[in-house]
Amino acid sequence: MRVQHLPHTLALATAAVLVLSAAACSNASAPTTSSPNGDRDGAGAQASASEKPVEVSDVDPRAAIAYEGGIQIVDTSDGTVVADIKKEGFLRLNPAGDGRHVLVSSSEGFEVLDLGMIVKPHGDHNHYYTTTPGLTGSVIAAQTPGHVVTHAGKTAVFDDGTGTVTMFDTKALEDGQLSPDELTSFQTNDPHHGVAVPLVSGSVLVTEGTEDERHTVHERKADGSIGAESTDCPGVHGEATAQGEDVASFGCTNGSVVFRDGQFHKVPVPEAYQRSGNQFGSPESPYVLTDYKTVEPVDGAAPEHPTKVGIIDTTDATTTTVELGSAYWFRSFGRGAAGEGVVLTYDGRLNLIDPASAAVTKQVDVVTPWTENENWQEPGPNVKTAGDFAYITDPTAKKLHLVQISTGKLLSSLDLSVVPNEMAVIDAELKQ
Numbered sequence: 496m497r498v499q500h501l502p503h504t505l506a507l508a509t510a511a512v513l514v515l516s517a518a519a520c521s522n523a524s525a526p527t528t529s530s531p532n533g534d535r536d537g538a539g540a541q542a543s544a545s546e547k548p549v550e551v552s553d554v555d556p557r558a559a560i561a562y563e564g565g566i567q568i569v570d571t572s573d574g575t576v577v578a579d580i581k582k583e584g585f586l587r588l589n590p591a592g593d594g595r596h597v598l599v600s601s602s603e604g605f606e607v608l609d610l611g612m613i614v615k616p617h618g619d620h621n622h623y624y625t626t627t628p629g630l631t632g633s634v635i636a637a638q639t640p641g642h643v644v645t646h647a648g649k650t651a652v653f654d655d656g657t658g659t660v661t662m663f664d665t666k667a668l669e670d671g672q673l674s675p676d677e678l679t680s681f682q683t684n685d686p687h688h689g690v691a692v693p694l695v696s697g698s699v700l701v702t703e704g705t706e707d708e709r710h711t712v713h714e715r716k717a718d719g720s721i722g723a724e725s726t727d728c729p730g731v732h733g734e735a736t737a738q739g740e741d742v743a744s745f746g747c748t749n750g751s752v753v754f755r756d757g758q759f760h761k762v763p764v765p766e767a768y769q770r771s772g773n774q775f776g777s778p779e780s781p782y783v784l785t786d787y788k789t790v791e792p793v794d795g796a797a798p799e800h801p802t803k804v805g806i807i808d809t810t811d812a813t814t815t816t817v818e819l820g821s822a823y824w825f826r827s828f829g830r831g832a833a834g835e836g837v838v839l840t841y842d843g844r845l846n847l848i849d850p851a852s853a854a855v856t857k858q859v860d861v862v863t864p865w866t867e868n869e870n871w872q873e874p875g876p877n878v879k880t881a882g883d884f885a886y887i888t889d890p891t892a893k894k895l896h897l898v899q900i901s902t903g904k905l906l907s908s909l910d911l912s913v914v915p916n917e918m919a920v921i922d923a924e925l926k927q
Contacts, residue, residue: 556921557628560917582630590921591665593665605635637661660680685704733774750763751785862889874890879918
């Protein structure tokens with residue numbers, strides 16, 4: 496029995512059912528965890544070697560929120576700060592794909608952060624456990640940690656500083672540690688800002704280029720040979736996977752490219768310059784949601800702030816646009832449980848989009864009206880989705896808002912004790 500996670504105020508009605516389900520198997524042993532190596536900074540919450548997970552009736556999604564000086568782990572049902580991990584530097588947060596861990600991009604590489612949520616299937620129901628969140632001490636070393644992609648049961652990370660791709664089976668993170676024998680890696684030809692996408696077939700879609708120029712994405716097979724390839728993707732940046740086996744899209748500056756049926760397909764666009772460098776897919780939808788820029792950057796000119804978004808149909812490699820009437824930025828996007836598009840705009844509204852009809856179906860007033868900072872690393876509103884729920888930060892008000900996507904209802908607004916920047920939201924029952 497799988498119970499859809501609901502906000503705390505809506506979950507009370509199901510709590511008794513979950514408690515009874517857990518009581519029916521009260522003799523089941525609690526899972527064990529490996530002994531962590533300790534917080535690398537010597538501060539913040541960290542599970543002790545003797546700590547055992549505690550069984551609970553349910554686990555609500557948790558948000559990892561980076562702020563200046565650390566990372567807070569917040570229970571999204573009521574805003575409780577479960578852990579406050581002190582760590583300096585600009586920290587990027589990437590779901591690891593296993594419903595429990597986050598990969599923190601830091602000066603050391605990709606550090607494993609345990610959010611302390613455990614789901615154990617048991618026949619027709621689950622058992623739920625929590626443990627103290629913290630950095631596990633496991634790190635994938637990287638000179639310049641870049642993109643993290645989870646797909647086909649694997650997680651791939653890209654080191655922009657060396658051009659190295661490192662991958663592991665996502666389930667290997669169960670103990671919070673990544674040993675050398677659990678990691679595989681290969682080199683691209685040159686260091687560049689790249690990305691790698693693991694496929695069900697065992698191949699990997701990976702970019703090639705240099706620090707100054709890149710235009711190639713190809714299929715690297717399990718034996719290291721090159722299969723399909725596209726060299727018509729200047730400025731390649733951004734990726735998303737879509738419904739179907741091994742379907743992916745990549746952003747270029749002359750229209751995207753779609754990988755489907757073992758081949759690359761160019762997406763035609765009417766503009767001479769068209770960049771969709773931020774792409775968002777869903778396993779429930781053949782459509783990929785993108786940003787949509789049409790003004791080629793010029794040194795000294797103000798950056799473009801588009802008000803249209805793109806929708807790529809991966810079944811026929813076509814694209815259409817949706818006018819939102821207000822601008823957005825790269826942290827404005829998400830996808831719903833049924834593949835809905837989610838975009839937060841400058842006017843403070845969350846736009847809910849039906850990709851099939853390319854139409855806005857609902858608009859929800861959520862945050863204080865805002866504009867994008869000149870420095871992208873400064874705090875700005877951040878959208879993350881998990882199942883049927885969108886989580887939106889408002890740095891100005893120090894709030895975390897929760898919207899149910901299917902209904903377009905603002906369900907809660909939680910106070911934060913820090914100014915939020917990067918965010919990752921993990922629902923333990925939604926593994927990628």
